[in-house]
Amino acid sequence: MTDEILSLNYQVNGSDLQSAGVASSDVKKVLRKLGVSPEIIRKVAISMYEAEINMVIHANGGTIDVSISPEQIKVVLADNGPGIANIDLAMKEGYSTAPQTIREMGFGAGMGLPNIKKYADIMNITSELGKGTTVEIIVNIPQ
Amino acid sequence: MKIKEVKELLNAEILNGIDQLEEEVYSACGSDLMSDVLAFVKHQGLLLTGLNNLQVVRTADMMDIRAIVFVRGKKPDEEIINLAKRKDMIVMTTEEPLYSACGKLYSAGLKK
Numbered sequence: 142m143t144d145e146i147l148s149l150n151y152q153v154n155g156s157d158l159q160s161a162g163v164a165s166s167d168v169k170k171v172l173r174k175l176g177v178s179p180e181i182i183r184k185v186a187i188s189m190y191e192a193e194i195n196m197v198i199h200a201n202g203g204t205i206d207v208s209i210s211p212e213q214i215k216v217v218l219a220d221n222g223p224g225i226a227n228i229d230l231a232m233k234e235g236y237s238t239a240p241q242t243i244r245e246m247g248f249g250a251g252m253g254l255p256n257i258k259k260y261a262d263i264m265n266i267t268s269e270l271g272k273g274t275t276v277e278i279i280v281n282i283p284q
Numbered sequence: 285m286k287i288k289e290v291k292e293l294l295n296a297e298i299l300n301g302i303d304q305l306e307e308e309v310y311s312a313c314g315s316d317l318m319s320d321v322l323a324f325v326k327h328q329g330l331l332l333t334g335l336n337n338l339q340v341v342r343t344a345d346m347m348d349i350r351a352i353v354f355v356r357g358k359k360p361d362e363e364i365i366n367l368a369k370r371k372d373m374i375v376m377t378t379e380e381p382l383y384s385a386c387g388k389l390y391s392a393g394l395k396k
């Protein structure tokens with residue numbers, strides 16, 4: 142049944158912090174309608190939301206492609222932001238370059254990337270300085 | 285704990301969900317750090333926060349949080365309340381600061 146794939150695509154506006162999370166919220170709604178189990182929805186929602194917020198606060202927006210099959214949910218978030226110089230360092234809990242304005246909103250604790258790793262079954266992150274970052278999140282649906 | 289007890293203990297004003305006073309919450313979390321809420325909160329409880337922005341509701345939505353208490357007299361604006369309405373989330377505001385609001389609920393039996 143692998144051919145049954147539902148695709149969703151989003152443009153994420155980098156200048157509008159207020160609307161960061163709209164795509165994740167929509168995906169959550171779609172998964173609920175599809176009858177996906179709450180634990181799986183939670184894993185997707187939290188990891189995607191963290192990556193979506195990152196895309197807005199660190200990379201001025203980008204695109205998100207979600208594909209849903211009966212076996213897995215895959216979310217690919219691609220931006221043309223500044224890139225990440227040292228991915229190992231960025232993955233460390235507590236590492237953050239978020240500015241004060243972001244901290245005042247309750248973000249910028251350096252917990253996002255580690256949290257994605259925790260909730261995703263597979264997380265791949267590739268980045269090139271000056272070009273952008275791509276985060277791939279895969280959550281498997283137990284058969 | 286019923287929402288109406290939360291309301292009474294904190295002398296809170298309900299800004300959304302006045303028809304849901306009989307709803308139960310089983311856990312609570314007090315935090316001004318959405319990063320922490322996303323990383324540690326278990327599920328479907330109550331969120332108390334001194335932050336006042338749209339991302340509080342979005343974060344709560346991701347975590348399946350049922351109700352948000354804005355502490356220290358923070359009054360969320362219409363946009364925030366409207367989003368909470370769409371997400372069917374209970375919203376209230378109290379003059380209590382975060383520490384004492386959490387303390388009162390904890391002492392009254394709402395643990396974790």
Ligand SMILES: Nc1ncnc2c1ncn2[C@@H]1O[C@H](COP(=O)(O)OP(=O)(O)OP(=O)(O)O)[C@@H](O)[C@H]1O
Nearest residue numbers: 195199200231237238248249250251252253254319
């Ligand atoms: N899409 C991205 N583009 C450029 N840099 C990024 C991107 N995502 C993450 N980073 C870098 O990695 C750091 C760590 O990211 P992480 O999500 O763990 O923490 P944070 O976003 O700073 O804070 P939090 O997620 O707790 O709100 C960021 O501070 C930033 O320097």
Ligand SMILES: [Mg+2]
Nearest residue numbers: 191195253254
């Ligand atoms: Mg982050």
